[in-house]
Amino acid sequence: MRVEPHSCFVLHTRAYRETSLLIEIFSQLHGRVGLVGRGSRRRQSGQAALVQPFRRLSIAWSARGELGTLVSVDAEAAPVALTGAGLMAGFYVNELIMRLLHRDEAHTKLFDDYAEVMLQLAQVTSHEQALRLFEIRLLEAVGYGLILDHDIVTGTAVRPDELYQYISEQGPSLAAEHMPKGVCIHGSTLIELAVQSLQSEQSLREAKLLLRQELGRHLGDRPLASRSLYQAYLQQNRSLQKP
Amino acid sequence: MNQSNNLIEDLVDALRCMPGIGKKSARRIAYHLLERDREGARHLAGRLTAAMDQIGHCQQCRMLTEKTICDFCSQERRDPTLLCVVETPADVYAMNEAGYKGRFFVLMGHLSPLDGIGPEELGLDQLATLLDSGEVEEVILATNLTVEGETTAHFISEMVRARDIRTTRIAYGVPYGGELEYIDSSTLTHALNGRRDFT
Ligand SMILES: [Zn+2]
Numbered sequence: 001m002r003v004e005p006h007s008c009f010v011l012h013t014r015a016y017r018e019t020s021l022l023i024e025i026f027s028q029l030h031g032r033v034g035l036v037g038r039g040s041r042r043r044q045s046g047q048a049a050l051v052q053p054f055r056r057l058s059i060a061w062s063a064r065g066e067l068g069t070l071v072s073v074d075a076e077a078a079p080v081a082l083t084g085a086g087l088m089a090g091f092y093v094n095e096l097i098m099r100l101l102h103r104d105e106a107h108t109k110l111f112d113d114y115a116e117v118m119l120q121l122a123q124v125t126s127h128e129q130a131l132r133l134f135e136i137r138l139l140e141a142v143g144y145g146l147i148l149d150h151d152i153v154t155g156t157a158v159r160p161d162e163l164y165q166y167i168s169e170q171g172p173s174l175a176a177e178h179m180p181k182g183v184c185i186h187g188s189t190l191i192e193l194a195v196q197s198l199q200s201e202q203s204l205r206e207a208k209l210l211l212r213q214e215l216g217r218h219l220g221d222r223p224l225a226s227r228s229l230y231q232a233y234l235q236q237n238r239s240l241q242k243p
Numbered sequence: 244m245n246q247s248n249n250l251i252e253d254l255v256d257a258l259r260c261m262p263g264i265g266k267k268s269a270r271r272i273a274y275h276l277l278e279r280d281r282e283g284a285r286h287l288a289g290r291l292t293a294a295m296d297q298i299g300h301c302q303q304c305r306m307l308t309e310k311t312i313c314d315f316c317s318q319e320r321r322d323p324t325l326l327c328v329v330e331t332p333a334d335v336y337a338m339n340e341a342g343y344k345g346r347f348f349v350l351m352g353h354l355s356p357l358d359g360i361g362p363e364e365l366g367l368d369q370l371a372t373l374l375d376s377g378e379v380e381e382v383i384l385a386t387n388l389t390v391e392g393e394t395t396a397h398f399i400s401e402m403v404r405a406r407d408i409r410t411t412r413i414a415y416g417v418p419y420g421g422e423l424e425y426i427d428s429s430t431l432t433h434a435l436n437g438r439r440d441f442t
Binding site for chain 1: 262263354356357358359361362389390393394397398401402405427428429430432
């Protein structure tokens with residue numbers, strides 16, 4: 001079956017045989033797809049420069065068996081201008097997609113979210129908010145959306161000044177006075193996550209803990225390599241600012 | 244590596260570990276060596292064994308060498324204040340051919356988190372030691388112009404800047420003799436972003 005050219009992003013490539021590439025893409029219509037690019041690494045193919053992450057491409061392939069065969073690739077836009085921490089964050093997003101999406105499952109809405117987060121990583125200096133909101137949308141897309149608006153024990157609306165305990169895969173309830181379970185998070189953070197605008201350092205910190213807990217359940221034991229790289233990079237960056 | 248009871252087939256299979264050598268070429272080479280150049284083949288076998296047994300990595304720059312410190316690091320006429328960071332030993336020779344006269348650091352790859360290749364695998368702690376020695380005044384980042392190569396360059400540039408050493412990135416863009424209309428758009432974008440004053 002031939003898949004006509006449409007919007008895709010490359011998530012990862014790996015050298016395959018002498019001149020070919022194994023390519024993981026995120027397709028607007030088909031979700032995560034594995035392709036073989038025959039001869040893609042040959043200079044004459046002109047594909048090596050294009051088949052790179054973080055650029056919106058138009059890709060066509062022929063699908064047969066588990067891996068499709070790349071038929072054509074064209075640029076749809078200039079590469080997303082990621083630099084420094086933005087690059088590290090970009091790899092992190094790609095690794096999340098690789099780990100959490102099954103192959104050949106369409107996620108058209110998440111594709112738009114992905115394109116958006118890439119643009120944000122290129123623009124804003126603080127990537128934290130963009131990453132958190134993308135993580136929420138990703139969890140939603142794979143069927144593990146978070147409950148952010150009500151207390152799961154009482155059913156009442158989340159109040160900004162209360163402290164909640166968020167038990168993994170269940171939801172928020174008022175934090176027990178002694179030994180709260182799960183991640184402790186203020187109502188204000190839950191509300192800000194729901195309206196997609198994190199306002200304070202506290203919200204960013206709590207949101208990070210919550211999402212790490214929820215993503216962790218689906219990522220398994222193997223640590224995210226891109227997360228350690230991102231942290232190592234920020235560490236160096238911080239040591240720069242020391243007097 | 245499986246061995247059959249057929250020495251010729253074993254040789255053909257063994258030859259295929261070389262890049263660019265498929266089954267057909269491997270067979271041609273095997274017959275050629277057996278029929279016309281047994282002496283040359285024996286010599287090759289000896290050189291291969293010696294090289295595989297004795298060549299390791301330079302303790303200073305990670306270049307392939309049979310010595311503790313490679314020639315690039317020990318030659319006095321090379322400028323020790325210049326350090327060029329490259330991905331592979333082949334890049335060392337390419338930069339050298341291009342007239343570069345400083346020293347090198349060879350990463351033996353690039354950062355590729357999704358393949359589990361991080362700072363440690365690239366010997367960046369060794370690079371840090373080299374930078375801390377105080378001799379280096381400029382680090383030239385000559386990693387490949389791929390997303391991974393750029394990521395590696397960004398990561399190392401932070402290490403270098405933290406030590407108050409000048410960092411430069413090799414310029415890239417239009418290849419010599421290249422005509423604009425035939426150049427791919429990624430390359431041209433980079434060439435445009437990296438434009439400089441013209442005098
Ligand atoms: Zn050396």
